[in-house]
Amino acid sequence: MTEKRTKRKEGIQIDFGLGGLFKGFGSLIDLISDMAEKGESEVSRHGEFKVNGLDQARGIYGFSVRMGLGGTPTVEHFGNIRATDEGPVVAEAREPLVDVFDEGEWILVVAELPGVEKDDIQIEVQDDILSLSTAGRAKYVREILLPSFVVPATMETSYRNGILEVRLRKTS
Amino acid sequence: MSTEDKKQGEREESGEGSGGISIDLGLGDLFKGIGNFVEMAASLADKVDLSELDAEKLAKLQRASQTRVGGIPRGVYGVSVRRGVGGIPRVRSFGNIRRTERGPVAHEVREPLVDVFDEGDVLLAIAELPGVEEKDIRIEVHGDLLKLSTTTKGRKYAGELQLPCPVDETTVKSAYKNGVLEIRLRKTCGEHSRTSRDAEST
Numbered sequence: 001m002t003e004k005r006t007k008r009k010e011g012i013q014i015d016f017g018l019g020g021l022f023k024g025f026g027s028l029i030d031l032i033s034d035m036a037e038k039g040e041s042e043v044s045r046h047g048e049f050k051v052n053g054l055d056q057a058r059g060i061y062g063f064s065v066r067m068g069l070g071g072t073p074t075v076e077h078f079g080n081i082r083a084t085d086e087g088p089v090v091a092e093a094r095e096p097l098v099d100v101f102d103e104g105e106w107i108l109v110v111a112e113l114p115g116v117e118k119d120d121i122q123i124e125v126q127d128d129i130l131s132l133s134t135a136g137r138a139k140y141v142r143e144i145l146l147p148s149f150v151v152p153a154t155m156e157t158s159y160r161n162g163i164l165e166v167r168l169r170k171t172s
Numbered sequence: 173m174s175t176e177d178k179k180q181g182e183r184e185e186s187g188e189g190s191g192g193i194s195i196d197l198g199l200g201d202l203f204k205g206i207g208n209f210v211e212m213a214a215s216l217a218d219k220v221d222l223s224e225l226d227a228e229k230l231a232k233l234q235r236a237s238q239t240r241v242g243g244i245p246r247g248v249y250g251v252s253v254r255r256g257v258g259g260i261p262r263v264r265s266f267g268n269i270r271r272t273e274r275g276p277v278a279h280e281v282r283e284p285l286v287d288v289f290d291e292g293d294v295l296l297a298i299a300e301l302p303g304v305e306e307k308d309i310r311i312e313v314h315g316d317l318l319k320l321s322t323t324t325k326g327r328k329y330a331g332e333l334q335l336p337c338p339v340d341e342t343t344v345k346s347a348y349k350n351g352v353l354e355i356r357l358r359k360t361c362g363e364h365s366r367t368s369r370d371a372e373s374t
Contacts, residue, residue: 162301
């Protein structure tokens with residue numbers, strides 16, 4: 001699929017120009033940058049934070065924005081920080097960054113699973129839901145809603161350099 | 173590798189080994205901030221309003237959706253928070269969305285997620301670079317500055333990182349596997365600087 005791309009010059013920028021939505025993201029990014037800066041200065045003020053039992057754990061939160069079919073932007077989240085009633089918590093398993101492409105008769109799912117061994121990846125498909133999980137050191141878990149029902153028996157997978165590609169034929 | 177094993181061991185000791193267990197970060201304001209971020213992002217995702225868009229912009233978007241930059245036409249932005257060197261929580265951002273005067277813009281080159289661990293004599297930097305070939309990764313070290321870039325046709329990454337201490341530029345060891353790059357850098361501070369500080373105090 002990656003070979004289909006047209007040649008582009010280096011350093012090309014896409015201006016999303018989406019008005020309110022992306023102004024929102026702009027302020028999110030500002031907020032996070034400020035937080036990163038404040039976090040640093042706060043540290044120098046207090047010396048050390050108390051961290052409850054997560055000496056090596058890491059919190060990740062992110063979102064991806066892409067133009068979907070018909071120019072509708074879709075926003076997806078990834079990471080292991082989840083919002084709960086008691087505030088954000090860090091889960092052990094991380095939701096991976098996933099892209100779903102509609103390729104006519106087939107659906108292509110591309111997931112970023114850095115740090116995972118191929119044998120540790122488990123994929124289950126039912127109707128239009130793909131469940132992805134990994135065992136081992138790097139733990140990922142995600143349920144993906146596909147744009148149509150698929151035939152599980154047609155599944156083809158490949159994993160290379162941390163990228164999982166899953167192809168599934170749509171139910172006719 | 174030893175860090176990873178240690179990490180696993182500590183998780184098991186603290187009883188967090190089984191999947192799905194949540195850890196309360198308890199980091200106060202910093203994480204309240206991230207909480208707001210999570211909520212804001214979630215509410216934005218629900219409120220994608222296309223009515224603001226005129227036909228011209230929509231057509232532009234549709235054209236943009238057909239061009240794949242680095243294989244994937246997508247903006248990514250994220251933060252990672254972890255207890256860094258010296259117990260200080262580190263907030264790092266990654267992704268390809270950058271601030272500009274005209275608002276956020278998605279670049280072709282993505283800033284990778286990088287973690288740095290202090291292992292005594294060496295610093296271990298772990299970078300997530302999914303989708304690149306090992307031969308296409310370029311590592312540069314200048315004093316306490318680590319530069320990473322990739323020259324792959326597909327996904328492109330570039331990032332600069334300030335290390336907690338200057339390192340020996342001639343003994344850089346790296347390994348890439350399953351989308352994760354590990355770099356070991358020998359520290360040139362540590363023992364030496366401690367000795368000189370001791371010397372000053374006496």
